[in-house]
Amino acid sequence: MDSLKGKGKAGxxxxxxxxxLKEWTNWSLKKAKVATHYGFIPLVIVIGMNxxxxxxxxxxxxxx
Amino acid sequence: xxxxxxxxxxxxxxxxPKVDEKVDYSNLPCPVPYEELHREAYMxxxxxxxxxxxxxxxxxxxxxxxxCHSVMMGPTEVPSQSPDTTIKIPTAHYEFGANYVDPKLMxxxxxxxxxxxxxxxxxxxTEKLMVKxxxxxxxxxxxxxxxxxxDYMGSDYRAQLQFGNSALIGASYIQSVTxxxxxxxxxxxxxVPRKSGVGYAARYETDKMVASGQVASTGLAVMNYxxxxxxxxxxxxxxxxxxxxxETVASVGYDYILRQSRVRGKIDSNGVASAxxxxxxxxxxNFLISAELDHKKKDYKFGFxxxxx
Numbered sequence: 001m002d003s004l005k006g007k008g009k010a011g012x013x014x015x016x017x018x019x020x021l022k023e024w025t026n027w028s029l030k031k032a033k034v035a036t037h038y039g040f041i042p043l044v045i046v047i048g049m050n051x052x053x054x055x056x057x058x059x060x061x062x063x064x
Numbered sequence: 065x066x067x068x069x070x071x072x073x074x075x076x077x078x079x080x081p082k083v084d085e086k087v088d089y090s091n092l093p094c095p096v097p098y099e100e101l102h103r104e105a106y107m108x109x110x111x112x113x114x115x116x117x118x119x120x121x122x123x124x125x126x127x128x129x130x131x132c133h134s135v136m137m138g139p140t141e142v143p144s145q146s147p148d149t150t151i152k153i154p155t156a157h158y159e160f161g162a163n164y165v166d167p168k169l170m171x172x173x174x175x176x177x178x179x180x181x182x183x184x185x186x187x188x189x190t191e192k193l194m195v196k197x198x199x200x201x202x203x204x205x206x207x208x209x210x211x212x213x214x215d216y217m218g219s220d221y222r223a224q225l226q227f228g229n230s231a232l233i234g235a236s237y238i239q240s241v242t243x244x245x246x247x248x249x250x251x252x253x254x255x256v257p258r259k260s261g262v263g264y265a266a267r268y269e270t271d272k273m274v275a276s277g278q279v280a281s282t283g284l285a286v287m288n289y290x291x292x293x294x295x296x297x298x299x300x301x302x303x304x305x306x307x308x309x310x311e312t313v314a315s316v317g318y319d320y321i322l323r324q325s326r327v328r329g330k331i332d333s334n335g336v337a338s339a340x341x342x343x344x345x346x347x348x349x350n351f352l353i354s355a356e357l358d359h360k361k362k363d364y365k366f367g368f369x370x371x372x373x
Contacts, residue, residue, distance in 0.1 A: 029229075033208060037201040040183045041173040044162040048129030051164070055125035064123075 087242055092220035095246035098236040101267050104274045105288035108300040108319035111328050111340040113356040115139055118369030130373075132161040138367060150363050179203045192217045231255025244268055250280075283308035296321050335360040348373050 049055060096103060116138015124130040136159070139152035161174040170186040184198040194217070199210030211228040226234040232255065238248030245268050253260040263280035277287040288302040298321075303314045317330030329339040338356040345351050352369040 033201060033210075036183060036199060037181050037203075037208075040181060041160075041162055041175055044164050044171045044173045045131075047171065048126065048162065048164045051126055051128050051166075053126060055129065059125050060131070 089242075092240040092243060094217060094220060095222060095238045095240045095248070096267070097215065097222055098224060098238045098248050098250060098265065101238075101248070101265050101276050101278065102286065102288055102302075104290040104298070105276065105300050105302050108290060108298055108328060109288075109302050109315055109317045109330055111330070111338065111354070113338050113340060113354040113365065114367040114369070115354075115356075115365035116367050118352065118367060120369070120371040120373075122371075122373035124373065128164055128166050130163045130165075132163065132373075134159045134161070148361065150361060226252070238265070244270055334358070 045060070049057075049060065114136070116136065118134070118136050118138075120132060120134040122130050122132040135156070137154075137156040139154045142151045142153055144151045157177045159174055159176045161172070163173075164171040168188045170184070172184040174182045179202065181201045182199070183201070184196075186194065186196045188194050194215040196213040196215065197210065199208070201208040201210070209229050211226060211232070214225045216223045221237065221239040224236045226232070226236075228234075232252065234250060234252035236248060236250035238246055240246045245266065248265045248267075250263045250265075251261070259282075261281040263278060263282075265276065265278040267274070267276040269275070272292050274290045274292075275288070277285075279285045283306045284304065285307060286302070286304045288300065290298055290300040292298045298319045299317070300319065301314070301316045303312070305312045312333070314333040315330050317328065320327045325341060325343040327339065327341050329337075331337045336356065336358045339354070341353045343351045343353075350371040352367075352371065354365075354367040354369075356363075356365045358364070
């Protein structure tokens, strides 16, 4: 709402607020994408290793 | 007059089932989710035929947690200039996956040797509200995509809201109108190719058959019918028509679910005949054979695989 009001009142101030918001969302989405790309599978493994009954690390790594 | 015509016993018997069948409109069952409208038809007809070797090994560490390794070796198709020729490049890849399945939370992640990660999350926030997310992430810029879905399940309806990257927003709603018929609609808006669309769908099911149809403003009209002939056999047919490009495809298929195996076969109006056999050799060991013959393009694909666990 603030950004819309800002746009009406003073063009440059409003435009920069909207731009800042866009830039911030783009930056956070990029970081979230990288975090998910590298971290999703380790997250699943951590959640799985901590569930009941707790499996051993050996079971995680052995091929059998 | 009543004395001349003695009451027929059959009339009374007919009355009973009619009373039972009186529809209780306040207590209708919850319909299937909108994306699973054509579930029975797709289970029988859209088989994942593959070419080459496929080996899947799933190791369960726990009731809820499992790791899977899969190896696929075979030619993969590359889109070619002319529609008559198909270019295939032999590739081999290994995929590692981790699954965590809980009644309230499901996490499935897969990573391939070329760095592509596919992730699926499904979480039940409350009894009625469910969040689903799936993403396919690659190292190449601008080639990743992801979608979020929020599902709300009411007593006899379901509503869903979807958000995807590159500004894709969609909503769908499906309602049970009678115990057997459910009607639904969807709306979507895609930001990048500035397109929006509306679609309608209907599904009628009984114990023995399921018929469903869907029409969308993107030009696609789909109708399918599945008849469950017995516990083990079902026959399905599907008809899809694109009214902008005037392309039609009709297919007929069967699905035999036997004790030790499952066979699915299908023939298409494009001249494609395909079949998939999954045989359970012993506990946890499944053998797969897939064949797809495309007589029009002269493309014949055969594959075999083994699934362990």
